[in-house]
Amino acid sequence: MNASSARALGTLAPDPEAAWRLRHALLSSGYEADRLAQPLRLRSLAGSARSAVDWREIAGSDEPLTGLVELFIFGRAIDVARAEASLSPLSIHDAVRAGFVQSDGDSIASPWEVLVHDGLLLLGDRPDRLTQGNVDFVGTVSNSARTLAYQTSRAPVEATLDLGTGSGVQALLAARHSRRVLGVDLNARAATIATVNGFVNELLNTEYRVGDWFEAVDPARRFDLVVANLPFVAAPQVVYRFAHGGLDPNDLSRQIVRGAAMRLADGGMAQILTSWTRRIEDDRIAAVRDFVAGTGCDAIVLAHGAEEAAVYAAEQCGWLAPRDPARYGELLRRWLRYYRDAGVEAIETGLISLRRSSGGASWLHGIQSPGMPTAQLGDHVARLFAGNDEIESLGDAEELLTGHFSLIAGHRVTQASRRHPDGYHQEATTIELTPDVGYQASVSGYAAAVVLSMSAAETLGQTVERVADETGMEEPTLRAEAIGAVKDLLQLGMATRLH
Template identity: 30%
Template sequence: MGRQEERQDLIAELDADVSAALRARLLDAGYTTERIEETLGSGRISFAAADLAVHERRLEAGEPFSTAVRLFLLGAELAAADAEVAFDVEELLRTGWLEASGDGVHATLKLVPHGDLLLASDRDDDSVDAQWVAGIHPPSVTLAKLTVRRPVARALDTGTGNGIQALLASRHARAVTATDVNPRALAFGRLNAGLNGVENLELREGSYFEPVEGERFDLLTCNPPYVISPERRFAYRDSGLAGDTVSRVVVEQASELLEEGGFAHVLVSWAHPPGDWWSPLEPWVEGRGCDAWLLYFGSDDPVTHASEWLKPVARDDPAAFAERLDAWLDYLRGLGIEAIGHGAVILRRRNGSRNWTRRDRVNLERLEQASEHILRVFETQDYLESLDDERGLLDETFALVEQHHLEETRRRTELEGTVLSLDEGLGFRTALDVHTAELVPLLDGTRPLRDVLAQLAVGDAKRFESAALPAVRRLLELGFLARASSA
């Protein structure tokens, strides 16, 4: 812990003016996500020794962008003179951003761009201990995409880590509170707020929702340490609670912190019987005064789950890997866990009437920023719940959203199938039968559904309506259609 404790102090003491100057130098150097991906390749960057050698050879010598990548992304040691190409080395040594190492210098932190944000975290190649703070990783990006972005008074990010969710919320919330049990995470949150000029963020130390007991928020985000694990090694991964308890408790308590109409977005992991991923989740949201959207990303069997989370052990200490793997499998077996699901729960506080719960599978490879899509789905679900039956759809006017495309499969000239894809939000795809494929282009927001169906009906119009209504309802549920009155 010695080196980590020293750097804890350095994080707390970083000067705001130095942070602003560093940000300006990085931006001047073109240190952006787009240029990094263009230079090193898209996707998650590997820091394995062989891959680092490849990355090095893609970078030019004596050029500010390459210097920034070598120092703050790849963690390379550079001669002080080479680092001076882009940075004031003496100043960064004084403030702790850089550290002397032999005849050169290296960065003490990892610093990466995310959109127009710059995010500092612990280095991937550091000796990881309980307080290690992760950088930007796929779950944090997923949560950011799933979060509703609308102007609100108060937002809460609990288990804030490096603070990315809190920083994003600061752009559309008047005040943001971020909590974490890990003081090092709060130090990074403070650093990143200063680095990005965020002034409406308050950081509080404590476990989950304890620091905000009795308060209410319009927006809540949480990426908890949801990994079902027998260990208590890492604050970012292990909750110390049995099984999926931490995910359940966070979902249950989140509902109590929401203002009327407020949204909560929580990433979760849960144990479930093979093939039945919904039934264990549903009790978490029942009777909470919230509408709930349960999202399922996929599942792992116990061996896959344990081996994936123990990959660093397999890489660094193969002899210990088998022993640790057996310990994880014994733990999961003892809890009777046969499959582990991954997903998210989105809640919206709505008192005074019967709440609804819906369930959908999500392909994360198609996930985009989903705020507008999520708001549209919640509004549409309210409307559908208000109908006495599906025939109430007939007098409403619907429009197909612009962000879509149709894919047709043909064998020579014969149409074999049509798939409608949403090019925004959760990226849903759905197969259309021949009649629905004819109907969809006619839903342009100009006529009631009854009139559109009458145009297409052949023979018994009532029978045609009855067959079409479930398909229209499903397109509404998935967000492909919107009511013209709410557009």
């Protein structure tokens, strides 16, 4: 391969038959997440020297999987004979014509990486193509894409809209539980890549359109699910379309939240992973309250974390200008000036989940969720809405005493004591869920005695009375703390009413 093509973005020609043959080659070779873990780790360690890694020598074999790993993980050129054996039943001629690989006559290379996420085979631009000038770079599956995917509701639906579809990962995951999926992206390359990924994964109930957010969507069309992994960098300029939205992040988030709400069917849900800015002294989700106000939707906000503007700018400019101190300094000064002029002191990141309300006053509940999920938690989001519906329906919190409740299955309880001069004192009890939802609940010793005893056999009020009798705790204090704890646990999706 010549030097001029080393950083160029690839071009795909959608071909269902070629995509099917590539799928067959990958699956028959064992191109699976478990078998890619080691080469991906080595690629990360090798950095810019990744194309020099001879995986055939490390693996100690020359099976088809070895050639595919060198092509689609390490970005290494291999000889024609090895490429033919690795890509079969896809011929070299058809692979070149479809754009999956490139040939200089003596060797075969690919401008694409192929990763596996939740059983999907996904093509995207190789990470080394993320260079200045490649504004239309389309990544395969980013950490933010995984975060959104893990938290997305997977209830069966009629129609899904994926805004900013990129490689199509959200659209294709939704295609498994949606009758129809529409993916939209301003980047025409993204729409093409997503289309090809649909062919590769044999998910043909998806369509992709090119347009600026809702411009490509029929305004009369309604969706049961809207997902959006918004450009995540609060920046004064667009360097890469997937990362930089070209608007103040609050303006973009407000536009998408309100636009998504307008296009939800009754009971439909929108899940938007985004960023917003604030001053240090502001309520962390005040901006989101503004986004959601008047939409007719209930909302759950999982605030994943905040960074001060100067630290955030230093990190973001670092990956935009690696090994280029002069450009880094120029970018950093521009970004800090932009934040200062806009009054931005902190940048928040989080998931905004909306649900079209069926009537009555809508509500918003925020949760500080410093951890990121690492497993599918769509059911947990449904529990969050159910728990907050429960609380919103109460005329008085004491009505909880007449209900039957239990902790969610899979919870983990941690109780600790700290030594004081007069002996050990029990500290607050923490409750976590497995798989990890990114946050935990803390309840007092009084409340823990009740919530750990809840069951279908008695109401919360009866449990309070029994625990008071058994322990000698003061019943009024026990009752008040138990009510507060159960309310919090319902709103955190960690407890449920038993019917």
